Amino acid sequence: MTGYLVALRGGNTVSVPVTVGQLPQTAENFEEADGCFSEGDDKISFAYETEVENVRYGRRAGRLAYDFTGLPAGQTLTLPADLPLSGSPAYLNLWVSGDESGNILSVKVEGASGSVTDLTVQTLDFTGYRYAQVLLPAGAARVAGVSVLRAGGGALSGAILTDQWVTSHHRYEDNLPPKMTVEKADAASESGQILFEAVVTDDTGAVLRRGDVTLRLDGALQSFTYDELTGRVAARLPLEDDYPHRVTLEAADPAGNRDRRSFDLSALPEGLPPNLRFADVELTHWARRDIAFLDNRGVLTAEERGGRFYYAPGQALTRADMAVYIARMLGVELGRYDGVTLPFTDTDEIAAEALREVRALYALGVVRGKTQDGRLFYDPAASISRAEFCTIIGRTLARGYVKMPSVFGDKDQIPAYAKEHIDTLLSLGVIAGYPDNTVRPAGDITRAEAAKVLSRLY
Numbered sequence: 001m002t003g004y005l006v007a008l009r010g011g012n013t014v015s016v017p018v019t020v021g022q023l024p025q026t027a028e029n030f031e032e033a034d035g036c037f038s039e040g041d042d043k044i045s046f047a048y049e050t051e052v053e054n055v056r057y058g059r060r061a062g063r064l065a066y067d068f069t070g071l072p073a074g075q076t077l078t079l080p081a082d083l084p085l086s087g088s089p090a091y092l093n094l095w096v097s098g099d100e101s102g103n104i105l106s107v108k109v110e111g112a113s114g115s116v117t118d119l120t121v122q123t124l125d126f127t128g129y130r131y132a133q134v135l136l137p138a139g140a141a142r143v144a145g146v147s148v149l150r151a152g153g154g155a156l157s158g159a160i161l162t163d164q165w166v167t168s169h170h171r172y173e174d175n176l177p178p179k180m181t182v183e184k185a186d187a188a189s190e191s192g193q194i195l196f197e198a199v200v201t202d203d204t205g206a207v208l209r210r211g212d213v214t215l216r217l218d219g220a221l222q223s224f225t226y227d228e229l230t231g232r233v234a235a236r237l238p239l240e241d242d243y244p245h246r247v248t249l250e251a252a253d254p255a256g257n258r259d260r261r262s263f264d265l266s267a268l269p270e271g272l273p274p275n276l277r278f279a280d281v282e283l284t285h286w287a288r289r290d291i292a293f294l295d296n297r298g299v300l301t302a303e304e305r306g307g308r309f310y311y312a313p314g315q316a317l318t319r320a321d322m323a324v325y326i327a328r329m330l331g332v333e334l335g336r337y338d339g340v341t342l343p344f345t346d347t348d349e350i351a352a353e354a355l356r357e358v359r360a361l362y363a364l365g366v367v368r369g370k371t372q373d374g375r376l377f378y379d380p381a382a383s384i385s386r387a388e389f390c391t392i393i394g395r396t397l398a399r400g401y402v403k404m405p406s407v408f409g410d411k412d413q414i415p416a417y418a419k420e421h422i423d424t425l426l427s428l429g430v431i432a433g434y435p436d437n438t439v440r441p442a443g444d445i446t447r448a449e450a451a452k453v454l455s456r457l458y
C-alpha cells in the first residue's frame with residue numbers, strides 16, 4: 001500500500017509519502033537486451049524468443065535449450081545467471097513453457113552468506129505456459145543459475161521457454177490488469193494543447209514503475225509527469241491542427257498484465273467532419289474520422305485520377321496494401337530488411353510499392369503467407385478475411401493484455417488461430433463487431449473497416 005501520512009499542527013499541514021508492506025517486483029521480464037543469463041554453450045544455452053505466440057508477457061521471453069547427448073543419466077546441466085533478488089523476497093514466481101521431456105527444471109539461488117541452494121521449479125512433463133512459485137531460503141540474494149536435471153526416462157534434449165520472473169514476500173498470483181482512470185482528456189483549442197490527467201494503480205496496490213507507464217499521442221511517446229506514490233499522470237500535449245488525434249495511456253503491472261485506454265481528440269467542434277483529400281469518402285461516412293486520421297499520418301494508399309484522389313472505402317483491402325498500411329503504422333525502418341529473402345512462390349508478383357513492406361513484416365514474423373498445394377504464397381492482390389487481419393495485427397501487439405471472451409453471435413465461426421487475437425482486440429476496443437452482434441470472421445475486410453481498426457491501434 002502507498003499513500004500519505006498527513007500531520008496537522010497550528011494550521012500547517014505536512015504530507016509525508018509512505019509505503020506500507022513489501023510489494024511484488026519484476027525481477028526479469030526478458031524485455032531488455034542486457035539480461036541476467038549467460039549465452040551458455042552447446043550443452044545448455046540461452047536465447048531471446050520473439051515469436052509472439054511463444055511470449056507470455058511483453059514482446060520477448062527467454063528460451064533455454066539443452067542437450068544431454070554423450071552424458072550419463074542423472075546429469076545436471078547448469079546455465080550461469082546473475083539476477084539480484086532485492087529485499088530478501090520469500091518467493092520467486094515465474095512462467096515456464098514445458099517441453100514434455102520429463103526432465104526437472106531448477107534454479108540455483110545464492111543466500112546472503114554466499115551458499116547456493118538448488119530449488120526445484122517444475123518437472124517438465126507438460127507443454128504450454130504454466131505459473132510456478134518457488135519458496136526461497138531466508139536471505140536469498142541472487143539467482144546464480146538455471147539447471148536441467150535429466151530424470152530417469154527423461155528426453156535427451158529439449159527446449160523450454162520462460163517469462164516474467166517476479167519476486168514477492170507472500171504467495172502471489174496476479175491475473176488482473178492495472179486500473180486506469182482518466183480524469184481529463186480535453187482539447188483546449190485556444191491554447192493549442194490537450195490537457196491530460198489520469199490515475200494508474202495496480203489492483204494489488206503495487207506501485208507501477210514509471211517505466212511501465214507510457215503516454216502516446218498519435219503513436220509517438222510523450223513526456224509526462226508521474227507520481228510513483230499515487231500513480232498520477234499529467235501531461236500537456238500539443239494540438240496544433242484541425243486533424244483528428246489519438247491519445248493512448250498504457251500501463252503494465254509487475255506480473256506483466258497490461259491495459260490501455262485510448263481517446264480520440266480534435267480541435268474541431270463536435271460533429272464537424274475533418275478535411276479529407278479523397279473525393280469518394282462522403283462527409284457523413286462512418287469511417288471518415290479514421291480515414292482522415294490515418295491519411296494525415298501518411299499510412300493510406302489511394303488512387304489518383306484526373307487530379308483527384310480516391311480511397312475506394314467499400315473495396316476489399318488487398319494483402320499488398322495491408323502490408324503497406326501495417327508497416328507504415330508501425331513506423332518500420334524498411335532499409336533494415338532490404339537483405340531479407342522472401343520464401344513466397346509468387347514474390348515476383350508483389351508490386352515494388354509493397355515489396356519492402358512485405359519483406360519487413362515477414363522478417364518481423366507479422367505476415368507469414370499462406371500455403372496452397374504445398375507451396376507458400378503471399379497472394380498480394382487477394383483480399384483478406386477479418387479473422388486473418390485480426391491475427392496479423394494481433395501479432396504486432398505486446399502480450400499480457402486482458403482478453404475479453406467473444407460474445408459475438410457467430411463466435412463459433414472464428415478460426416482457432418484467430419480466437420485469442422480477436423478476444424484481445426475486442427477487450428482493447430480496437431474491434432467492436434457489427435450492430436447485429438456478429439464479427440463475420442470469414443468476410444473480406446474493406447478499406448474503410450481496416451482504417452477504423454488501424455486508427456484504434458494508435
Ligand SMILES: [Ca+2]
Nearest residue numbers: 029057058060
Ligand atoms: Ca517478457
